[in-house]
Amino acid sequence: MALAYIPYGAYWSSPFARWQGAFAHLHSVPFAAHVTRAAMAERGLAAGALDHVAYGYTVIQPNIFYGAPWFSALIGAEGLPGPTVNQACATGPRLIATAAGEMALGNAKVALVAAGDRLSNGAHVYYPAPGGPGGTGASENWVLDSFNHDPWAKSAMVDTAENVARREGIGTEEQHELVIHRYAQYQQALAGDRAFQRRYMAELEVPDAGFRKTVATVAGDQGIRPVDPEKMARLKPVREGGSVTFAG
Numbered sequence: 001m002a003l004a005y006i007p008y009g010a011y012w013s014s015p016f017a018r019w020q021g022a023f024a025h026l027h028s029v030p031f032a033a034h035v036t037r038a039a040m041a042e043r044g045l046a047a048g049a050l051d052h053v054a055y056g057y058t059v060i061q062p063n064i065f066y067g068a069p070w071f072s073a074l075i076g077a078e079g080l081p082g083p084t085v086n087q088a089c090a091t092g093p094r095l096i097a098t099a100a101g102e103m104a105l106g107n108a109k110v111a112l113v114a115a116g117d118r119l120s121n122g123a124h125v126y127y128p129a130p131g132g133p134g135g136t137g138a139s140e141n142w143v144l145d146s147f148n149h150d151p152w153a154k155s156a157m158v159d160t161a162e163n164v165a166r167r168e169g170i171g172t173e174e175q176h177e178l179v180i181h182r183y184a185q186y187q188q189a190l191a192g193d194r195a196f197q198r199r200y201m202a203e204l205e206v207p208d209a210g211f212r213k214t215v216a217t218v219a220g221d222q223g224i225r226p227v228d229p230e231k232m233a234r235l236k237p238v239r240e241g242g243s244v245t246f247a248g
Contacts, residue, residue, distance in 0.1 A: 004100035004111075012039035012200055018223025022216055024120035025209045027061050032116030033074035034211065035202055040075070047075055052108035053082035054098045056091040056115040060123050060142055071114060082111070088146075091115060119143050162242045175248035176232045183227040194220055 014035050017023045023031065032055075040047065055068035063070065067084030082102075087094045092115060099111040122143030129137040140146075148156045165175065189196040197220065206216040227247075235245040 004103040009043060009199070010045070012036075012043075012202055014202055014204060015218050016221040016223070017218065020120045021222050022206055022218050023118065026118065026207070027209070028057060028059075028116035028118040029055075029061070029064065029067070029071050030074060030211055031118075031207075032114055033071055034207065035204065036071075036075050036112075036114060039202055047077040049110050050077050050080055050112050052099060052102050052111035053077065053080045054085055054095045054102075054111065054113050055082070056085040056087075056095045056113075057117050058086055058088060058091055059117050059119060060125070061118065071116075072112075075112075077112075080112075158238050158242075158244055161244045162239055165243050170243070172237065172243045172245060172248065175244065176229065179232070179247055180227055180229060186224070190220075 012035070014023070014031075050072075053068055053072045055071045057064060057067070068082050069080075072078065072080035072082070083098060085091055085095050085098060095113045095115060099108070099113050102108040102111060122141065125140050125142055127138045127140075129135070132138070150156070150160075153160070164170070194201075201220070203219040204217065205214040206218055207213065208215045232245065232247040235247055237243055237245055
């Protein structure tokens with residue numbers, strides 16, 4: 001912590017919007033830059049003070065090849081060095097560790113860590129295969145196929161959840177108790193006209209896909225479902241013989 005720390009208030013997030021929600025039409029890199037520019041201006045942070053950037057994503061979109069350099073240029077910090085990071089569900093902590101490592105090496109003093117993703121409208125990818133039957137290639141649904149198949153473990157994400165629950169002896173009832181507890185904590189974050197969330201969550205003017213005009217305003221998360229313990233108790237596990245339900 002002597003080498004790298006996050007100053008109080010020097011962090012922000014867009015609200016959460018569920019699948020196919022208010023942000024589904026936006027490219028995540030320009031949108032992340034849109035949120036970042038406003039957040040930095042609100043906090044009096046100048047792009048010129050930055051000497052490093054680490055940008056993370058997991059879902060491909062057009063021009064994502066350029067990743068971090070594109071993002072940094074969009075926030076007015078053209079030429080800022082730093083990597084684009086993609087490490088599946090560990091991308092967030094890997095970003096922080098990457099920036100902290102650069103500071104420990106003396107390569108950076110003021111780093112910006114940013115992550116932007118969009119799961120809605122994920123890419124359908126075609127891979128050429130000249131040696132395939134008739135030269136026909138292979139294809140994948142980048143989001144759903146990745147959720148449903150780890151190429152090394154040969155299983156879906158829900159199977160990992162089942163394996164952990166089985167190994168640790170965490171039954172459906174205990175999983176649901178945690179969901180109920182987390183929902184109660186979330187309600188605490190909404191108290192006092194969202195006083196806690198306002199410390200970090202941006203209230204956004206949502207642009208159109210071309211970032212030319214405002215099409216909506218979003219203040220607070222969208223798509224959070226209320227918890228109903230009785231309905232949860234009636235749910236069957238996603239996998240036959242398993243313990244993890246859609247609620248858990």
